[in-house]
Amino acid sequence: MENTxxxxxxxxxxxxxxxxxxxxxxxxxxxxxxGMGSITRLAEKADVSTPTVARMVQKIGYSGFPEFxxxxxxxxxxxxxxxxxxxxxxxxxxxxxxxxxxxADSVLSNIRQxxxxxxxxxxxxxxxxxxxxxxxxFVTGGRITHTLSEYFHLHMQVIRRDVRHIRSTSNAWPHALxxxxxxxxxxxxxxxxxxxxxxxxxxxxxxxxxxxxxITDQWQSPVAAFAAITxxxxxxxxxxxxxxxxMMLLTxxxxxxxxxxxxxxTRARMSELEAMFDRTRIFRKFV
Amino acid sequence: MENTxxxxxxxxxxxxxxxxxxxxxxxxxxxxxxGMGSITRLAEKADVSTPTVARMVQKIGYSGFPEFxxxxxxxxxxxxxxxxxxxxxxxxxxxxxxxxxxxADSVLSNIRQxxxxxxxxxxxxxxxxxxxxxxxxFVTGGRITHTLSEYFHLHMQVIRRDVRHIRSTSNAWPHALxxxxxxxxxxxxxxxxxxxxxxxxxxxxxxxxxxxxxITDQWQSPVAAFAAITxxxxxxxxxxxxxxxxMMLLTxxxxxxxxxxxxxxTRARMSELEAMFDRTRIFRKFV
DNA sequence: TGTTTCTTGTAATTATGCTTACATTTACAG
DNA sequence: CTGTAAATGTAAGCATAATTACAAGAAACA
Numbered sequence: 001m002e003n004t005x006x007x008x009x010x011x012x013x014x015x016x017x018x019x020x021x022x023x024x025x026x027x028x029x030x031x032x033x034x035g036m037g038s039i040t041r042l043a044e045k046a047d048v049s050t051p052t053v054a055r056m057v058q059k060i061g062y063s064g065f066p067e068f069x070x071x072x073x074x075x076x077x078x079x080x081x082x083x084x085x086x087x088x089x090x091x092x093x094x095x096x097x098x099x100x101x102x103x104a105d106s107v108l109s110n111i112r113q114x115x116x117x118x119x120x121x122x123x124x125x126x127x128x129x130x131x132x133x134x135x136x137x138f139v140t141g142g143r144i145t146h147t148l149s150e151y152f153h154l155h156m157q158v159i160r161r162d163v164r165h166i167r168s169t170s171n172a173w174p175h176a177l178x179x180x181x182x183x184x185x186x187x188x189x190x191x192x193x194x195x196x197x198x199x200x201x202x203x204x205x206x207x208x209x210x211x212x213x214x215i216t217d218q219w220q221s222p223v224a225a226f227a228a229i230t231x232x233x234x235x236x237x238x239x240x241x242x243x244x245x246x247m248m249l250l251t252x253x254x255x256x257x258x259x260x261x262x263x264x265x266t267r268a269r270m271s272e273l274e275a276m277f278d279r280t281r282i283f284r285k286f287v
Numbered sequence: 288m289e290n291t292x293x294x295x296x297x298x299x300x301x302x303x304x305x306x307x308x309x310x311x312x313x314x315x316x317x318x319x320x321x322g323m324g325s326i327t328r329l330a331e332k333a334d335v336s337t338p339t340v341a342r343m344v345q346k347i348g349y350s351g352f353p354e355f356x357x358x359x360x361x362x363x364x365x366x367x368x369x370x371x372x373x374x375x376x377x378x379x380x381x382x383x384x385x386x387x388x389x390x391a392d393s394v395l396s397n398i399r400q401x402x403x404x405x406x407x408x409x410x411x412x413x414x415x416x417x418x419x420x421x422x423x424x425f426v427t428g429g430r431i432t433h434t435l436s437e438y439f440h441l442h443m444q445v446i447r448r449d450v451r452h453i454r455s456t457s458n459a460w461p462h463a464l465x466x467x468x469x470x471x472x473x474x475x476x477x478x479x480x481x482x483x484x485x486x487x488x489x490x491x492x493x494x495x496x497x498x499x500x501x502i503t504d505q506w507q508s509p510v511a512a513f514a515a516i517t518x519x520x521x522x523x524x525x526x527x528x529x530x531x532x533x534m535m536l537l538t539x540x541x542x543x544x545x546x547x548x549x550x551x552x553t554r555a556r557m558s559e560l561e562a563m564f565d566r567t568r569i570f571r572k573f574v
Numbered sequence: 575t576g577t578t579t580c581t582t583g584t585a586a587t588t589a590t591g592c593t594t595a596c597a598t599t600t601a602c603a604g
Numbered sequence: 605c606t607g608t609a610a611a612t613g614t615a616a617g618c619a620t621a622a623t624t625a626c627a628a629g630a631a632a633c634a
Contacts, residue, residue, distance in 0.1 A: 017610085050591085055612090147435070148434070149439075587623080591618105598612085
């Protein structure tokens with residue numbers, strides 16, 4: 001069993017208090033260098049008092065801050081003197097060809113290209129639309145992207161009202177369309193390679209006056225023809241499948257952006273929701 | 288021209304006195320950690336007096352020992368957070384402070400730290416287990432991670448037989464457990480901050496002889512106590528929510544790894560599946 | 575060899591860091 | 605709503621670290 005400071009912190013997590021957890025977060029954030037300055041600096045960075053730091057390191061098993069720091073130094077030394085620690089790969093102890101490194105390389109490249117290809121004005125327009133509470137939002141996805149659309153729906157529902165998920169795979173989607181009218185927004189996740197049941201849906205929705213936000217791959221789903229806004233993501237992966245990581249990133253970024261624009265409402269809705277899940281705290285501290 | 292402490296020492300070498308050279312030797316010996324302790328410790332190690340140290344660091348260009356040490360810390364930090372981190376803002380036409388750039392920064396840091404924290408042997412052990420067709424696989428997730436578990440299940444089902452998804456939120460999960468026996472694998476997605484309905488499930492599954500693979504955040508779900516394998520992911524995000532991008536990446540990497548190990552079977556299963564979806568091509572070219 | 579300058583350590587001073595004690599606040603149970 | 609316990613910060617005191625002042629010793633030059 002290892003006894004790095006990191007390990008000790010995780011192990012003691014249950015016994016840590018609020019301020020201590022906040023501190024733990026900062027220490028782990030860019031571990032281990034963050035803990036190498038003086039206790040005062042660390043306390044400031046974590047926005048807690050110095051005694052909190054002192055107490056915490058004692059709690060996790062050190063005699064005091066100096067001993068804790070000494071341990072960190074030793075860890076750094078071990079990591080630096082390790083010749084493999086050249087850090088030009090993602091996972092230090094894996095060979096370059098290991099799938100962990102290959103996949104990460106590929107995903108990073110997807111993320112780079114995806115973001116480079118996104119027009120900020122378009123992105124902002126999309127988030128403005130979604131932040132407009134007078135417009136209703138429908139969300140749907142395909143076979144592979146279904147989970148993404150569900151994820152988006154889950155979070156969007158907390159941020160604003162009038163958000164509905166349509167299962168494009170079921171036979172129920174025509175019913176949802178009956179309800180659709182001028183000004184509504186339909187968020188469609190669709191990857192070209194897979195089936196495009198979304199095409200009919202998009203066509204009808206547009207005809208009824210709804211506007212479509214399409215999130216698709218670099219080859220672009222045919223739904224783009226009907227979409228008011230199209231956001232393309234790279235999905236290449238060293239695998240028989242594609243990687244939806246870049247799509248997930250974009251999805252979360254949209255959520256964050258809409259939430260920022262609607263912060264007061266979101267906050268209220270989150271509080272209500274939290275009250276419902278009374279037993280546990282669901283959300284992070286409200287910024 | 289670089290200005291690392293190392294550089295400065297070498298450059299000033301000619302002007303250094305005997306005791307100072309002795310000190311310089313010790314500093315460079317196992318650079319940079321040797322200089323990270325107190326001035327006293329460094330002086331002792333070099334067998335010179337403390338003022339010699341203070342004078343020397345001033346001579347090579349620092350205002351005092353603390354500044355010198357600060358510089359070392361910065362160097363360590365730079366060395367530990369690898370070159371992959373260097374990027375020229377993601378979306379060029381957006382300001383740095385735009386949510387697109389902020390979010391991507393944070394996600395990249397999550398990915399880096401997640402991969403750095405994953406032990407390759409552990410990862411390989413997990414994928415070996417999942418590639419073993421004699422063992423059945425159950426998958427489950429919590430409120431936020433539910434979609435991830437579904438995604439994993441969806442792909443895993445194509446790769447191998449005997450994969451089942453359990454909705455931990457429904458009341459049906461005890462029934463699934465009835466079916467569980469020695470050698471089965473339970474893949475659990477669980478983020479500490481959110482509710483832990485998975486805990487009971489994990490406890491019972493372990494008691495029945497199943498082995499648990501846990502995918503959790505850096506704070507580690509309490510399920511870890513029962514897990515045969517625990518994989519931690521960073522989920523920090525500049526938002527009221529967390530980011531599951533790193534988890535998604537890990538999930539896809541596991542899928543790719545298992546698929547690679549089981550390629551012949553996977554291929555056969557994919558062909559069959561594709562035949563069922565006759566109209567369109569579902570999968571990418573078989574590599 | 576005597577004088578001067580440079581080097582280096584010792585000791586004193588000052589600054590900073592760390593810890594302990596205590597008071598305030600917050601959360602929780604009755 | 606009140607009392608109790610836990611958490612956390614403030615402030616004081618103590619300890620250590622860093623710098624400065626100074627003096628002893630070594631090397632260089634006359």
